[in-house]
Amino acid sequence: MLGVAYVAQALRIGVGDASAPGSGLYPALVGAVFTVVSLARFAWLRRAQPAATPEGREDPRTPPIVYAMFCVLIGFGLAQAIVGFVPALGLMIAVALAVTGYGNWRRRILVAIVASVLAALVFQRWLQVPFPKGLLGDWLG
């Protein structure tokens, strides 16, 4: 389906003609091959299933800790818009340390403060990276 949608969009952009290829020609070809290969893979899987050969297949179950860590990263993306990049980074480190089970809360907060201050010094002060201040930072001026 992804391949078909991709090809449809490429055709909408316009494939031009062979001597003057349009911007959609190359994506249309890539998308067409993608669709054919996906169908071949699907057919191969259907044929292979009755033989019960899990060849090449890994256990797709994801450990909950990995989902938790992705939630922490998404949480960082949302929090930085409000509290600013550096404070959100400190929060993210503290919560991520809790997810991994490192130390007690006092130690986690200490590591988070030291790491975010270091990040601010190295990247903001030294390398002049303008970290966003977030709504809170703008409000505080």
Next chain:
Amino acid sequence: MDILQSLAAGFAGALTPVNLLFAFAGVALGTAVGVLPGIGPLGAMSMLLSLTYGMPPDRALILFAAIYYGAQYGGSTTSILVNVPGETSSVITCLDGHKMAQQGRAGAALAVAAIGSFVAGTLSVVGLMLLAPPLANFALKFGPPEYFNLMLAGLLVLVFMSSGSKLKALLMVLLGLALATVGTDYLGIARYTFGIPKLFGGLDMVAVIMGMFGLVEMMNALARADATAPVKSVRMRELLPTRDEAKRSVGPIARGSVLGFLMGLLPGPVVTMSTFASYALEKRLSRHPERFGRGAIEGVAGPEAANNAAAGGAFLPLVALGVPFSGSTALILGALLLAGVTPGPNFIQEQPGLFWTAVASMYIGNVMLVILNLPLVGVFVSLLKAPPRLLIPLVLALCLIGAYAVNNSLFDVWVLIGAGLVGYLLSRYGFDLAPLVIARVLGTQMEIAFGTSLTLSSGDPMIFVTRPIAATIAAVVLAVAIWSLTAAWRARRRRPPAIPEP
């Protein structure tokens, strides 16, 4: 004479304090990531990619090359002392290296691995130095159709050489090519942007690579953060191999160096494959094959030489043709592009200072690595005691900063997280991410070569198979495809029929 003069100029550049510092930082970091299981050179380089933005190209190339070949040295340390491969290319070293450690010969195994790596690494730089300029001169005859065929050949051979499902690898290549079409193309037309202005510049390469390699590697490390193993300590005086061990190592190191360098020129996971090939070769040539797997020094010397030589060989297609054949060299290409340099056949002619400084720094880096991996091996072994529960959140924070800092864009932070999530799910379902990333890096150049070729031929697609060099490349790809499909068909015929479940 020309080569010696150029090399002397290269050493003058490489021996400046700043470049020496970058080479040292690279080899030290490479050794560290090689020693640490779960973090590889791909992950480390992807996390540092953002730092190369605006960095002088010589420093970026020295740093990334040093991380890459440094990791090959460090991987053997963990294999020998802990029986856990620091890198995939050191898996085979566990067999005999750890057996030697159990027999009290850990020091000798580490010394032979380091010396073998040094010899192979140095020989591969000699090969690079001698072969890259003539290959680049030959590649000057390439036009857009030849380039398109070469890049296509690299990607297809990568698919045919992949150890898992070929269809899955092909899907990853196509997905990478599709990702490269997002944004404004070379004709100035915006595609797949869905009206989002941030997408007009495309999905940022650094954020995608950091997500696919860096985040995924960290998440995989997180899933096994509890796994710890006892670490053996090694004293300085234990590092000397016996005369017999040294004599038995010479042949495997020489053969491993040649085999590894030649395999390094091919696309795919050849660094790891070269170690298995070298092990098999040494076992076949040995008068005592029964020793293998029980602590044979040849089983350490050959593969460790092969992986370093292959890592060196992999630079040749990158610097002479501008085409990366592996994930790591694709990242080095990414670092050079960020630093404003595009490798290709003109690279050595247009940037001789950069090429020869990099070559000279590789010689220097190899010497640094022997020092780091023998007298200072204890320092790196102590890294194995660092708690991953602390390291993982800090490295993730570094990824977030890195993704933001390239373009000062929060959108890139979301691209990083999205690429990481998609990459992690794909890897859980057995999809290899390296073909996707290589295709993403090559995609834009491939499209330009494709479009220009068709314009040159007034729309005749035969241009890709009628010009002599293009036709030769196409014939090689066809031959590899036929060989690969035949081998797969034969393997399938040999496989016993599945027993139906009751």
